Structures are given as structure tokens and as C-alpha cells.
Amino acid sequence: MLLEIADITRTFGGVRALDGVSFSVGSGEVHGLIGPNGAGKTTLINILSGITPPTSGAVLFLGNPIHALPAHRVAGLGIARTFQNIRLFPGMTCLENVIAGQHLVSKRALLPRLLCLPSAMREEREYRAKAMATLARVRLDHRADFLAKNLSYGERRRLEIARALAANPRLLLLDEPVAGMRKRGLTQVAELVRLLAQEGMTVLLIEHNMAFVMELCSKITVLNFGRTITTGTGAEISRHQEVIEAYLGVKDAPHA
Numbered sequence: 001m002l003l004e005i006a007d008i009t010r011t012f013g014g015v016r017a018l019d020g021v022s023f024s025v026g027s028g029e030v031h032g033l034i035g036p037n038g039a040g041k042t043t044l045i046n047i048l049s050g051i052t053p054p055t056s057g058a059v060l061f062l063g064n065p066i067h068a069l070p071a072h073r074v075a076g077l078g079i080a081r082t083f084q085n086i087r088l089f090p091g092m093t094c095l096e097n098v099i100a101g102q103h104l105v106s107k108r109a110l111l112p113r114l115l116c117l118p119s120a121m122r123e124e125r126e127y128r129a130k131a132m133a134t135l136a137r138v139r140l141d142h143r144a145d146f147l148a149k150n151l152s153y154g155e156r157r158r159l160e161i162a163r164a165l166a167a168n169p170r171l172l173l174l175d176e177p178v179a180g181m182r183k184r185g186l187t188q189v190a191e192l193v194r195l196l197a198q199e200g201m202t203v204l205l206i207e208h209n210m211a212f213v214m215e216l217c218s219k220i221t222v223l224n225f226g227r228t229i230t231t232g233t234g235a236e237i238s239r240h241q242e243v244i245e246a247y248l249g250v251k252d253a254p255h256a
């Protein structure tokens with residue numbers, strides 16, 4: 001397993017945001033994480049990316065515990081994320097935002113760059129070329145020199161994904177990548193996730209849009225009030241009584 005989440009609990013004062021959550025994500029899987037508002041989905045992504053430590057439990061990445069590591073170490077190991085509330089550098093261009101994502105995990109020394117040494121200049125050109133290629137993957141290469149703040153909402157969401165991809169992750173955590181999007185933007189992100197999956201990327205995808213999740217995810221974990229209700233295929237979770245109750249009362253299943 002690429003990622004193992006073992007009995008994770010996280011409390012905030014009296015609130016048990018996560019309460020003994022366990023599931024695993026296999027390499028190359030697009031794994032959905034769903035649940036009603038406040039179920040604990042973002043809290044779990046914060047734990048996986050080293051932003052929030054768990055109160056108890058363990059997270060293993062490639063068999064190694066990562067739950068006590070700070071965010072930059074987790075990023076260095078190959079876990080990248082996007083944020084539910086988009087976090088970009090609004091006054092920087094698209095290209096610069098993606099380059100910032102590369103530098104997050106770059107181990108190169110800063111001094112040669114500051115001194116404008118030829119080796120550093122060459123490296124800078126490589127960074128730019130790589131960032132352009134990443135922008136092309138999310139179909140934003142034509143916006144390379146646009147300021148992030150001047151992009152449309154859907155474009156900003158895709159730029160966030162590009163920034164995360166720039167770090168060359170093995171595991172990509174997406175927190176509601178199509179929230180508030182119309183059909184066209186939604187289709188573009190779906191195509192991108194499918195492409196990444198074909199290339200072997202492992203994705204943990206939080207999303208409220210059930211059709212989107214059902215279409216893309218081979219496995220889905222359902223959280224409710226901080227607890228894992230079940231993990232299964234789309235068909236399996238749609239039949240699961242507790243999932244049906246958590247979403248829609250007792251009558252209906254989540255719609256594919």
C-alpha cells in the first residue's frame with residue numbers, strides 16, 4: 001500500500017473531528033473521500049500533508065510513519081495537495097506560481113542563483129521549461145504570463161493543481177477541486193484526473209459532487225462525524241445503509 005491511515009483521531013477542544021479513521025490507498029488508485037459537511041475530510045488531508053498532527057494514530061507512506069513530520073518534509077517525500085479555499089500567489093504569474101511549487105521540494109542551493117552563476121541560470125531555464133510543461137498539462141500554457149488573480153475561477157483551480165504537480169508528487173491530495181464549477185470546468189478537471197491516473201499517479205480526492213466521484217474513483221471511503229462508515233467501490237457504497245442514511249435519510253442512495 002502506498003498510504004495507510006491507521007486509527008487516526010484528531011480532537012479540537014471538545015470536537016472530535018476524526019475518531020479512529022482507518023483506510024488504505026493503493027499505488028495508482030484514484031481514491032475518493034466523501035462525507036457530509038464537517039465529516040472531517042479536510043482535517044484528514046491536513047494530517048496527511050503534515051499541516052495538523054493527529055491526536056493519536058499513525059499514517060504510513062510507503063511503509064514509513066509520516067504523521068509526526070512537518071509539512072515541508074512530507075512534501076519532500078512526495079505528497080502534494082490543493083486547498084479547499086484556493087491558495088495561490090495572486091500577484092504572481094501562472095508560471096511563477098508553478099515554479100514556486102517546484103522550489104517547495106527543490107534541494108538546490110540558493111546562493112548560486114543569487115550570484116547569477118551560469119549553472120544557476122541554466123537551472124532557471126530548466127525550471128521555466130518544466131513549469132511550462134506542467135501548465136500545458138492543465139491546459140493553462142496560454143495563460144503563463146497572466147497574474148493568478150486575473151484568471152477565472154476554474155482556471156485558478158487548475159493552476160492550484162499545476163502548482164501541486166510541479167512538486168512531482170507520488171500522491172496528490174485534492175480537496176474539492178471542482179467545488180462551485182460549471183460543467184465545462186468540471187469536465188476539464190475530470191479529464192486531467194483521468195490522465196494523471198493513466199500515468200500512474202495516486203490521487204486522494206475529496207469531493208461533494210457524487211457523479212464526479214463515482215466516475216473517477218475506483219475506491220471510495222465515506223466519513224461521517226469523524227468516523228469511517230465504509231470503504232468500497234461506487235456500487236458498494238451506494239448500497240450501504242449507513243451511507244444512504246448519512247446522505248439522504250433512509251430512502252435513497254447517493255446518485256451516480
Ligand SMILES: Nc1ncnc2c1ncn2[C@@H]1O[C@H](COP(=O)(O)OP(=O)(O)OP(=O)(O)O)[C@@H](O)[C@H]1O
Binds near residue numbers: 015016035036084
Ligand atoms: N482548527 C480547527 N479548530 C477547531 N475545530 C476545527 C478545526 N478544524 C476543523 N474543525 C472542526 O472539525 C470538524 C471537521 O471539519 P473539516 O473541515 O475537517 O470537515 P469537512 O469534512 O472538510 O467539511 P466540508 O465538507 O464542509 O469541507 C468540524 O466540526 C470543524 O468545525
Ligand SMILES: [Mg+2]
Binds near residue numbers: 041
Ligand atoms: Mg473540507
